[in-house]
Amino acid sequence: MSILGRLAKTAAKTALLAATALSFAFSAAQAEKKDLTIAYVEWSDAVVATNIVKAALEEKGYKVKIVPLSGAAMWQAVATDEADAMVAAWLPATHAAYYAKLKDKVADLGPNVTGAKIGWAVPTYVDIATIEDIKKDPAKFGGKVIGIDPGAGLMKASEKAIKDYALPVKLVEGSDATMVAALKDAYAKKEPIVITTWTPHWMFATWDLKYLTDPKGVFGGEETVNTVVSTKLKTEAPEAYKILDNFTLSLADEQAVMVENNKPGADPAATAKAWVAANKAKVEAWSK
Template sequence: MRAPLLGVALCLALAQTPAEAAGKQVRLAYVEWADAVVATNILKLALEEKGYEVKAIPLAAAAMWQAVATGDADASVAAWLPVTQGAYYEKLKNRLELIGPNVTGAKIGWAVPATSPLNSIEDLKTKAAEVDGKVIGIDPGAGVMKTSEAAIKAYGLPVKLLDGSDATMTSALKDAIRRKQDVVVTAWTPHWMFARYQLKYLADPKQVFGGEESVNTLARKGLKEDMPEVYGILQKFKLGIKDEEAVMAENEEKGAKPAETAAKWIAANRATVDGWLK
């Protein structure tokens, strides 16, 4: 009986869902950063309006790019370029399609409370003690962390970069502001912390963190041919920084659910979403 059982198991493993069989399932890969959560949930609901079954797949940044390159994911709207995730793009650009920016005016760097006497990264050469010689970071594989390590070397700073997560970084920021203490955190725009707190970026005269960033849409090879309607929606999908930061801030409220805040944004921006879906 073993052979028939194996045959049944194999059939089950290869069986497609009705949505997959009809070419109506879309797999969106994303990094669990606040901005990517917002964008992915909004796009997910928009695609579902057109009858697609959408699966949102949270991954580390490297795995997100790899999933699109291998076709394990159809698309992603969470690709930061040219600096933050530029290394992934250079490695995989021939195996996926870069559709283009869905958010412009993005930025990465180090941020401090607006009241901080620190104004430039160079100030930390002599004032590192004011922040306990620390820069509070996020997950070690993130692009902003790699660039932060480069900044420490480029400026010759007597500081240590602490890794953690988006949550631990923002918790440290919140605590420092509550205690009216100074702190330096790895930062990027869009991020909800800029909607909630009065912050400023430290000047980067050496331009280690680069200039303006954009958040981009990626697609697997062949998506344009396989799912032209989805591809067309991805081409039109655009968000503003202020919109994203407002929804991100809502998601930080107790009991908030990203799917619900995304639905609320869609309801308030119906004309924009209808433009994507035409």
């Protein structure tokens, strides 16, 4: 075979290999998973973050279903691939038990919110400063601490606080909504109340509240809210994985949207879409 013939044959092989590679790349892109499920807990901050990341993913062509679950079920759903992601993993303390049990079955992408914390709070008109002060007159609070959904990390820490501080009070189970309703009622009447709470939460922008100091450190220090995804997501939906990996919100942004969600007739999906539309640069950065 002549030199020109051999060169032509080599060129043909190169072209074929390039075409095959391009075909594989195209197929891989075409095969990216487009239907996603995000699990979340019905805490005010998680509702905001979940709806915002949903809106951002939908702008990129994904079909996103969000599913409210308890904290334990949320972690389990991601670990078993029933859900692709969550943006409501409180670490290192609040969800420590879930993380310890399932860390090998999920991928932790790190914080999407920093400066978070949990604890107990009272209105500023209540004249106590520490958790220990409740002992002075527990009857003033009806012998109760108003809690949220049973099984939440905050509730487990609250049970430990009652034990460690030897408090003669009962932890009342409920939800974010029932806790806020109790606070709203007590605040209107200027009655003493102790609530389980966390930052970020819109209640701090609505009422004058203060955290009770925690000398024993039961509630831990500053926390982060992390994005945790299925171990399969990076392979199945690399572009969605990138968005989730880069997803971040400031406390100020999250609490501002929470306040909007608390207005009569507000729709969390609509407020999230409005935030995404008003913050294009931030949202686009998540895709880079």
